[in-house]
Amino acid sequence: MIHVSGLEKFFQGKRVLHGLNVDIPRGSALGIIGGSGSGKTTLMRCINGLLRFEQGQVRCGDVDLLPTLSEKDYKKRLQSLRRQVGMVFQHLYLFPHKTALQNVIEAPLYVANISRDQAIAEGERWLERFGIAHTAHRRPEALSGGEQQRVAIIRALMMKPKILFLDEPTSALDPKRSSDVREIFNEFVRQGSTLVLVTHSIRFLRGLADQILYMESGEVVESGSAEQVLDAPKDPRTRAFLEYA
Amino acid sequence: MPPNPLSDARCHPPPHRLLQWLFALFALFLSERTSRAHLPTSRPTSQKPVPSASLHTSPTSAPSKPRTPLPPTPHTPALTNPSSTQPSIQPIPSKLSTSIDGQLPKGFVLRWGADSSGGMPFVFYSPQDPNQLIGFEKEIVDAIGKVLGIPNRFHRANWATLVPDLQRNTFDIIVNGLEPTSDRAKVIAFSKPYYIFRQQLTVRKDETKIKTLDDCKGRLIGTLDNTAASRLLESKKLRYRGYDDQSVAYKDLEIGRIDAVLLDYPIALYFANSPKFKPAGPPFHRGAYIIGMRKQDTLLKHKIDHAIDRIAQDGTLERILRKWRLWDDIQKELAAGTAKYEITSLDFSWPNAFKRLGMAAIITIGLAFGAMLIAMLLGLLVALGQLHASASVRVLCNIYVEFFRGTPILVQLLFLYFSLPMVGITIPNWLTAIIGLGLNYAAYESQVYRTALQSIPAGQWEAAAVLGMGPWLTFRRVIFPQAFRVALPPMTNDFVALFKDTSVAFAISVWELATAYRELASASQKFMVLGALTSLFYLAMSVPLSYLARRLEARLQDPHPQDNPKA
The missing domain is CATH 1.10.3720.10 (MetI-like)
Known part of the structure; x- marks a missing residue:
């Protein structure tokens, strides 16, 4: 579903991603771990088209992203990419002027063009399922961090993406909530969708991620199945990182 | 919510500030009313009713006290006749205007106010030499000063605020094509007239329909605001637009925004002097230009009237008016002392x-x-x-x-x-x-x-x-x-x-x-x-x-x- 090869990304002449290769099969979940500034988020943003890159190629869903594309062609490909992928940002970026319900039905109404009644019904069902039905008519500022995070996740899920990118999706959730959300993501993956998540929470990854990728300084240090990387890391750097996690 | 970076406290004036301001306004209003109420009782009943508006410029003075002359400034000692203990407005019999029963203070400089912007031919700066003040009124003031043996100094002012400026003692007299009106009569004293003017209707060269003012029904006429012309148009219920600047009025006539301009003949003579315009009929509806003075300056009025009589009789006035092409037979009435003119008034209610x-x-x-x-x-x-x-x-x-x-x-x-x-x-x-x-x-x-x-x-x-x-x-x-x-x-x-x-x-x-x-x-x-x-x-x-x-x-x-x- 996602195929990355030789990906290099520069920020102001400084190379921050050093020729990465990643493969994520359909219907699986990839967890990217690593310290701050290791390039996890940058990698994710390059894959889902928020950042252009200088070298290599990315295939995401059925869209090929290449550094050689013209701005116009790139934008055209992004349009079809956007219909397949969703994303939850670390800082959420909820629309502050809209209520929780308005936040989650905005794109279904104006991008997917479904009827208002159907969007509302669906939105309310999701809010219910995440245990935040009471927040429907509140604006984000009146929501707790955990509630905001769940609204952001619902906003992404409402567009029924085939691939979902999550950047620290559960940082503000307590263990019980966190576990509930993981169950929802598991179901999402079981239905054949693909999940890419960047997180510090090893605990959250267990029982969700099929593969783990450990990054340091823009390079992949170790990658493999979740059990292997988390329980028997080969590289001493991975081991050192996991000791603190 | 992050703090609004653009929000500005100034757009919400605290209510108490607003109230303070309103209160101050209200207090001013009240003081004006009380002073009016007090005035008649504080004066001998034999006198003419005293203008209420004359107090407008000195709201701080105690309302119940009889009016005292404005405090003298270093350059201008008080002008009130020292022999006159009654600081009131005694109408001066015309016979007295040639007799001199007092002396102006030593070192007195006659300060006169006028609006020199667009002031042709009255008072204006020479286009050849922007430092040189010229105009027929400038020459009349010089002639008056010569008769009285006193120097004069010009004060550049704004037409609309000439009267308040006079009352504020910014200058001693107004010489600026001022017409006697009943409203002004309440506040200031008038000298004898120094010029009899009439109204001139000006139209575009190609105008065929407008020959007199009565032809202007349904057309738009331009004039200066608060002039004899505007009052005439008002009384005739003709549609007009009041301008602040006569050159703008004539410019608008030229480009067709208005159909005619009605203004004093001297203005028309100099501003409508273009092949694009023509006069619609002869000048009509006479009025007079007078010098405006503070009411309490009775001695000064005396002196000025005397000087006007003198320059009218010895031919100085005629020479000046001829030079500026303003002389006509009506002006002879000035020397004869038979000049008749109407005191117009704006119906204020x-x-x-x-x-x-x-x-x-x-x-x-x-x-x-x-x-x-x-x-x-x-x-x-x-x-x-x-x-x-x-x-x-x-x-x-x-x-x-x-x-x-x-x-x-x-x-x-x-x-x-x-x-x-x-x-x-x-x-x-x-x-x-x-x-x-x-x-x-x-x-x-x-x-x-x-x-x-x-x-x-x-x-x-x-x-x-x-x-x-x-x-x-x-x-x-x-x-x-x-x-x-x-x-x-x-x-x-x-x-x-x-x-x-x-x-x-x-x-x-x-x-x-x-x-x-x-x-x-x-x-x-x-x-x-x-x-x-x-x-x-x-x-x-x-x-x-x-x-x-x-x-x-x-x-x-x-x-x-x-x-x-x-x-």
């Missing part, structure tokens, strides 16, 4: 003043809303141009902003007013004012919107992008509503400012509130009460506006909007 201010307020509202609409739409375009357009468009937008912010709005408005007809666009004055104000405020609005748009985090664009929302949809549904919330307080500020800036429209003769105030006040000399009333009109418009804006702001920021999920 409070209901009428209220009505005129009310109508002007409606025009002000129209100007403000129209201009703000243009400013908002254009300002948004300019802001988007500055943020998202190509480099060349960005440069153009920057130039636009710098130009309109960096030059005075008055100049822009006049420029627009005169340049539009030259490219073949003739639109009404009020529309010119709306467009001019709109263009000006768009420059300011654009910067409000630019900063407001920039204050929205880039993450909002990304969040919308990953949901598949295109740039326009994102702008419309996500960015704009948030930016609007940020921009609302400074916008309210600007709107209130614009409300007041509509007063510059007087420059192109739009009858808005400030113009109405100027005209009514200068005609009636009720500067203070009318000023308070006008301020109340402004407040009655701007306070509800600020209130509504604050309500809207609160609603936009309510974290619990109990509405249905309408997006």
